[in-house]
Amino acid sequence: MTRFFVQNFGCRATQADGAALEAQLAGRGLRSVEERAEADLVILNTCTVTAEADSDARSTIRRVHRENPGARILVTGCYAQRAPDELSAMPGVEWVMGNSHKSQIAELVAGDTLYHGQILNSDIFQTSDILTAPILDSTGDRTRPNLKIQDGCHNRCSFCVIPFVRGKSRFVDADQVVEQVRSLASRYKEVVLSGINLGRWGRGDGSTMRLPDLLRRLLAETDMARLRLSSVEPMDFSDDLLGLMADSPRIAKHVHAPLQSGSDAILRKMHRKYRPRHYADRLEKARRLMPDAAIGADVMTGFPGETDELFEESRRFIESMPYTYLHVFTYSERPGTPAAEMAGSVPVAARKERNKILRDLAASKNRAFREGMLGREVTAVTIEPLGLALTENYIKAQMDLPYTPNRLVRLRPRALTEQGVSAAVLGEL
Numbered sequence: 001m002t003r004f005f006v007q008n009f010g011c012r013a014t015q016a017d018g019a020a021l022e023a024q025l026a027g028r029g030l031r032s033v034e035e036r037a038e039a040d041l042v043i044l045n046t047c048t049v050t051a052e053a054d055s056d057a058r059s060t061i062r063r064v065h066r067e068n069p070g071a072r073i074l075v076t077g078c079y080a081q082r083a084p085d086e087l088s089a090m091p092g093v094e095w096v097m098g099n100s101h102k103s104q105i106a107e108l109v110a111g112d113t114l115y116h117g118q119i120l121n122s123d124i125f126q127t128s129d130i131l132t133a134p135i136l137d138s139t140g141d142r143t144r145p146n147l148k149i150q151d152g153c154h155n156r157c158s159f160c161v162i163p164f165v166r167g168k169s170r171f172v173d174a175d176q177v178v179e180q181v182r183s184l185a186s187r188y189k190e191v192v193l194s195g196i197n198l199g200r201w202g203r204g205d206g207s208t209m210r211l212p213d214l215l216r217r218l219l220a221e222t223d224m225a226r227l228r229l230s231s232v233e234p235m236d237f238s239d240d241l242l243g244l245m246a247d248s249p250r251i252a253k254h255v256h257a258p259l260q261s262g263s264d265a266i267l268r269k270m271h272r273k274y275r276p277r278h279y280a281d282r283l284e285k286a287r288r289l290m291p292d293a294a295i296g297a298d299v300m301t302g303f304p305g306e307t308d309e310l311f312e313e314s315r316r317f318i319e320s321m322p323y324t325y326l327h328v329f330t331y332s333e334r335p336g337t338p339a340a341e342m343a344g345s346v347p348v349a350a351r352k353e354r355n356k357i358l359r360d361l362a363a364s365k366n367r368a369f370r371e372g373m374l375g376r377e378v379t380a381v382t383i384e385p386l387g388l389a390l391t392e393n394y395i396k397a398q399m400d401l402p403y404t405p406n407r408l409v410r411l412r413p414r415a416l417t418e419q420g421v422s423a424a425v426l427g428e429l
Contacts, residue, residue, distance in 0.1 A: 002030045002109070005039035009057060010047025012194040012230060013166075014077055016148035017102060018045045021076075024106035036064060041109055042071045046079035048165060050332035054079055058090065065092030074109065076102050078165040082336075084119045099165060100124045124167035143383045143406040144390070145184055146230070149177050149214075150195025155233075157260075158271045158338040159303065159331065162196060171201045174214055182222040189408050190226040190252070190381045198229065199236025212240045219250055225408055225429075226381065226392070228252035231298070234259070235274050237282045246289035252392050253293035255286045260300045262317025263310040269342065270303065276317050287322045292373070294324045294394035299358055302331040302351025305344035311354050319361060324369040325394070326362035330355045370395060370421055374413050379429060382407045389423070396420030 004025055008018035021043065022032055033039050042064050047053040057079050064073055074095040075087045081098035088096045097105055098121035108120075130151045152169040153162055172180075184191050195201065202209040211232075218227060227250060232241075234257040245251045257279070261267050264275055283295060299318060301311065318326070330351045333340040373395065380389035386402040389409060397411055397420055408429040413421035 002040050003033045003038060004030050004041040004043065004109075005033055005036045006043045006045060007036065007060065008045045009060075009077065010049060010053060011196075012146050012192075013148055013151060013196050014045055014047055016146060016194065017077070017099075018043075021045070021102065021105060024103075025109070028106050028110040030106075030110065036071075037068050039068065039071055041074065042068070043074045043076060043105070043109075046075060046077035048077075048079040048082050048161060048334075050329075050334075052332065054083075057087075061087070061090050061093060065090075072109075074105065076105060078162070081121060081124055081165040082161060084121045088119050094118065095120065097121070098124065099167070100127050124165060127167045130170060130172055143188060143381060144190045144192055144228075145188055146192045146194050147177070147180055147184070148172075148194050150198050150201045153197040154200065155197065155273070156271055158269060158342070159300070159334065161334040161337055164336065166196050169197055169200045169204065171195070171204070171207075174202075174209055174217060177214060178217055178221050181218050181224050181227075185222050185224040187406075188224075189406055190228060191224055192228045192230055194230040197233060199232040199241075210238075210240075211236070212238070212244050215241075215244055215248075215251065219248060224250070226250055226252055228254055229256070231256045231258060233257070233273075234279045234282050237286065239285070242282075242286055242289055252394075253290045254296075254392070254394050255283070255290070255293055256296045257282060257286075258298040259318070259321075260298065261303060261306070262299075262314035262321075263306070264313075266303055266306055266310055266314065269305055270339070280317075280321065283321055292376075292378075292393055294369075295322050296325045296327065296394070297321075297323060298327045298329065300329050300331050301354035301358060302346040302348075304331075304339055304342035304346065306331075306346055306354075307344075315357065315361065318358065323362065323365050325366050326358060328355050328358045328362060367416070370413070370416055373421065374415070376413065377426065378411050378413065378423075380409055380411050380423075382409060397423040400424050 006018050006022050008015050036042055046057040072094045073092045075093055076097045080096050084096045096119045100122045101120040150171045152167045154169045201211045262276055378391045380391040380397055382389045382403045382405050384405050387399050389397045389399055391397055410426040411423040412426055413423045415422045
């Protein structure tokens with residue numbers, strides 16, 4: 001029996017693809033192993049969102065081939081879709097299969113034919129299938145499965161390569177989502193719904209349903225105690241969606257709306273579909289409806305043309321928003337994107353310095369948010385390791401006594417920790 005190891009790089013969508021791939025391989029009679037060194041077949045499920053992601057994948061390929069020269073290496077994922085020739089030339093790589101062929105991997109590797117550098121890749125925009133399976137966080141959180149219900153993206157942000165490696169926006173049928181969540185509800189208290197462009201769920205193929213409609217079905221037809229949304233584009237946070245989130249005690253009060261820049265001029269160059277005033281309207285409404293909600297964003301520093309003045313405009317806007325956390329990224333040129341050809345490249349040192357400024361701002365906002373929760377009652381799901389929980393509004397809580405994972409509890413935060421709070425357990429829900 002072939003022993004396999006799947007290593008995933010990058011976002012939740014890639015993690016979900018990897019989980020589905022593992023299930024398919026097991027269904028073909030292959031056996032999963034815990035260590036790469038034990039595997040006959042190593043599958044690297046890559047990311048390509050930054051140059052650093054590409055470099056990590058190449059380094060891993062070289063390491064696997066050096067440490068386990070007898071293993072067959074198959075490279076798939078977004079990097080494989082974008083630059084298959086580059087990867088197929090690397091020593092030890094037998095197959096390169098882009099996202100366009102990812103669903104065929106289990107069938108291929110179950111056979112006995114050996115290759116070197118074979119490329120299976122085609123137009124990703126012709127792909128209509130979605131690999132989906134619930135995944136558990138690799139950081140040790142084994143109680144909050146992530147379920148990918150949407151893939152691909154119709155947006156054409158000038159800095160982003162993802163539409164060209166993930167393809168058109170498509171979504172998992174509502175009945176299938178309901179069935180998956182219903183099954184998960186028998187084992188877990190919380191599920192995180194995720195996608196490349198989650199807010200576009202239901203748009204296309206003659207569907208009249210939208211994301212709020214799906215949530216209503218999940219509330220009505222499953223026993224899942226808590227539903228949490230991952231990232232949703234700001235203008236997809238409709239009044240209907242925000243109202244539903246505010247009204248339902250079973251939907252986590254957690255809004256993650258990518259911003260990228262608070263400068264109007266930079267947003268235009270990025271080809272983002274909103275202006276700062278539109279974005280501010282959505283977040284201000286979210287805060288009015290959900291005063292204690294977690295509110296986060298992705299922001300980028302060093303985009304071409306970002307002068308000191310435009311960065312300061314962005315920083316001031318970010319400072320004015322009711323954020324409780326930020327994911328801050330440094331701009332990285334992606335071959336083939338319009339931004340890579342734009343004038344006004346920002347020196348790397350300046351990009352990194354601006355990154356630090358925003359990270360410091362985010363840390364200050366997060367600390368103020370956690371301080372505001374001290375002494376208040378909050379709900380949380382207990383996670384691994386024992387004694388750790390995650391509150392509805394996305395705060396890590398160290399409980400004052402060990403507790404069985406995968407329970408919903410009431411807590412009272414008492415003091416700040418380095419990254420979260422310490423809390424007293426008040427009881428179970």
